[in-house]
Amino acid sequence: MSAAGAGSDExxxxxxxxxxxxxxxxxxxLRAAGLPVRGCDRGxxxxxxxxxxxxxxxxSPEDAARAVDVLLVCVPPHATAAVAAxxxxxxxxxVVVDVASVKAPVVDELRTRAPAxxxxxxxxxxxxxxxxxxHEAAREDLLRGATWAVCPPGDDPDGAVDTAAVLxxxxxxLDALDARLLVCTPEEHDRALAATSHAPHVVAGTVAEVAGDPPTGGPVAAVLSGGALRDVTRVAAAPVGLWAEILRANADRxxxxxxxxxxxxxxxxxxxxxGDHDAVVAGWERGTAAHDRLASARWGTAAWEPLALDDGWDGLLGLGxxxxxxRGLREDGRGGIAGERWATAG
Incomplete structure (x- = not known):
């Protein structure tokens, strides 16, 4: 099979x-964006x-791989490396791209299973x-404009040697999905997601339990609950099987x-x-300031500026x-990378 390469019109x-x-x-x-796409599932x-x-x-994944240029592996973390291999x-x-919510364990296993x-x-x-x-919950717009963490290839997870040709x-x-790319190492990804996703899912269930069960909560608390409890506990409804696996894979972080x-x-x-009211206020203000920083970085008003890099993964990791x-990464015709970078205005 002749794969479509970077800079190709194919x-x-x-x-x-x-x-x-x-x-x-x-x-x-991808289908809505006009790309030729095919599925694969054992169900x-x-x-x-x-x-x-x-x-x-x-x-089978083997059949799919022989028919395409890029294969997205969207299976649970424990199966990702085996399917990719x-x-x-x-x-x-x-080229195989995975979407698992933990990276370091998947990369380590893949390097063992398929070093070459x-x-x-x-x-x-x-x-x-x-x-x-x-699949019943799948939506055409779910990934539209989403931020994607992207790491260097499995043979060079720190981006020390490889060029960005595979990316x-x-x-x-990724452009067909209007993806925004944050380039990082697997370790950086897993440490960040522990704080922004994995721990918050645990906290959500704990808050729901405290509000729903005696002695702190119960039927009265349930009826008197409002938007604050709903928002804080929303992800407590996530499927336990998948999340137990994610937590096990990223346990220490x-x-x-x-x-x-x-x-x-x-x-x-x-x-x-x-009765240390000043400490309570100080803690609240620190939380508000942190919230504002997070909101600005993730959802703030931004403008896209031209990007030009000569140092491949090293430059992309530095930005990340x-x-x-x-976004919009491509060869610049002289061995570098062109595209756009997100400049947050606040």
Whole structure:
């Protein structure tokens, strides 16, 4: 198979393995963007759903890999490396991109399973989701404009040696979803997601339990609950099987984040019991300031500015470490990378 390369006018053929919420949404979004796409799932219902859309659906990752240029692997974290490895082995040109919400364990396993092919594995993770799961919950717009964490290829997870050629091959696929890319190492990703996603999911369930059960809560509390409780506990409804797996894969970093939350809550409880009103106010103000910084970086008004890099992964990782998001990456004709960078205005 001749793969569509960076700078090529050929539209890449894309496969999606695992037609759950994320995979199904990727398939719908790519189809809407006009890319030639095909699905792959071992479940009969998911395959029937895909074929009912008029989209081909392969029975195995190997079959899908042989038919496409870029393969998105959208299966649970514990299965990601195994599926990626068999897909890479099936075709010498295909590039495999995963979407697992933990990166370091997946990369480590992939390097063990497929050391010779790891340079064609691009670890990634779209920051999108919902409390529901399965292809029935898939939406064409779920990944539209989402931020994606993207890491250097599996054979060079720190970006020390490889050029960004594999990323540039995948870029047209991500562009079709209007993706915003934050480039980071697997370790940086897992540490960040522990604080921004994995620990918050645990906290959400804990707050729901405190409000819903005696002695702190119960039927009266449930009826008197309002928007604050609803918003804080929304993700407590996420599927336990997937989230137990995610927490197990990122256990130490999530435990660190939970201990940091517990320390701050304990300090506030002690200040309330001792009547230290100034400490309570100071803690609240620190939280407000942190909220504002997070909101500005993630959802603030921004403008896209031209981007030109000569140093591949090193330059992209430097931007990522500063929280700078990029898009529209392509070869600049002189061995560098062109595109756009997100400049937050506040």
């Amino acid at each position: 539209v890449p053929r894309v496969g999606v393995v695992g037609l759950g919420l994320i995979g199904g949404s990727a398939l719908l979004g 009969e219902a998911a395959r029937a759903w895909c074929e009912g859309l008029g989209v081909p659906c392969d029975p 068999v897909a890479l082995a099936a075709d010498p040109d295909v 092919d790891a340079g064609r594995f691009l670890p990634a993770h779209p920051l999108a989701g919902a409390e529901s799961s399965g 540039l091959r995948v870029a047209p696929v 999530t435990a660190d984040a939970l201990e940091a939350v517990a320390d701050r809550l304990r300090a506030t409880a002690e200040a309330l019991r001792s 470490a500063a929280g700078v998001v990029v």
